[in-house]
Amino acid sequence: GENVEQHPSTLSVQEGDSAVIKCTYSDSASNYFPWYKQELGKRPQLIIDIRSNVGEKKDQRIAVTLNKTAKHFSLHITETQPEDSAVYFCAASRSGTYKYIFGTGTRLKVLA
Amino acid sequence: SAVISQKPSRDICQRGTSLTIQCQVDSQVTMMFWYRQQPGQSLTLIATANQGSEATYESGFVIDKFPISRPNLTFSTLTVSNMSPEDSSIYLCSVGTGADNEQFFGPGTRLTVL
Numbered sequence: 001g002e003n004v005e006q007h008p009s010t011l012s013v014q015e016g017d018s019a020v021i022k023c024t025y026s027d028s029a030s031n032y033f034p035w036y037k038q039e040l041g042k043r044p045q046l047i048i049d050i051r052s053n054v055g056e057k058k059d060q061r062i063a064v065t066l067n068k069t070a071k072h073f074s075l076h077i078t079e080t081q082p083e084d085s086a087v088y089f090c091a092a093s094r095s096g097t098y099k100y101i102f103g104t105g106t107r108l109k110v111l112a
Numbered sequence: 113s114a115v116i117s118q119k120p121s122r123d124i125c126q127r128g129t130s131l132t133i134q135c136q137v138d139s140q141v142t143m144m145f146w147y148r149q150q151p152g153q154s155l156t157l158i159a160t161a162n163q164g165s166e167a168t169y170e171s172g173f174v175i176d177k178f179p180i181s182r183p184n185l186t187f188s189t190l191t192v193s194n195m196s197p198e199d200s201s202i203y204l205c206s207v208g209t210g211a212d213n214e215q216f217f218g219p220g221t222r223l224t225v226l
Contacts, residue, residue, distance in 0.1 A: 032213040034213070034214065043204065043218060043219050043220055044155065044217050046214060049213075089154060089155065093213050096213070097213075098160075098208040100155075102155045102156075104153075105154050
């Protein structure tokens, strides 16, 4: 069946450094790729998304890149801050279906 | 975005009993979903709650165990039936609005089954 692989499962970075999380999807028909941030005890929050008609999208310190040929996409966080510490989930879906396949999550720790 | 609330926020239940979780949205939404998040794990879609018809369940989830209602475009319930300790999880509703695929999550219900 369809799946989304996410790496790494845990990531520790020094404050101010960059963090990169990578996801690979199997369904070639997927064309919408959201990223969620989940702080401890909180709900997942949509932080950025990308659609298949673009290769990159940026929002302040966060960017997402998409390689449709290789079926992988990545989250980039620059100038990391302690409040970036959370679990990040990627997902893939087909436009119009709303059915998300989530990755397994990455626990990011930003060390002050 | 829509404001989503869930009740209860948490509960501790005895095995063999059932719990109904409510999800309320402050505006009409097209799509509503129920997810399960087991401790330390990712999110797994249980079912799509369809307004006016039976929910659409994902593989591994059945209506007898997780009956779902959606009487209107702002409200849905998920019941976890005949609970066992393996049902201990966070249960989250989410909503999809409009033509985009964006989904927004409720705060979740943390269920512990003893």
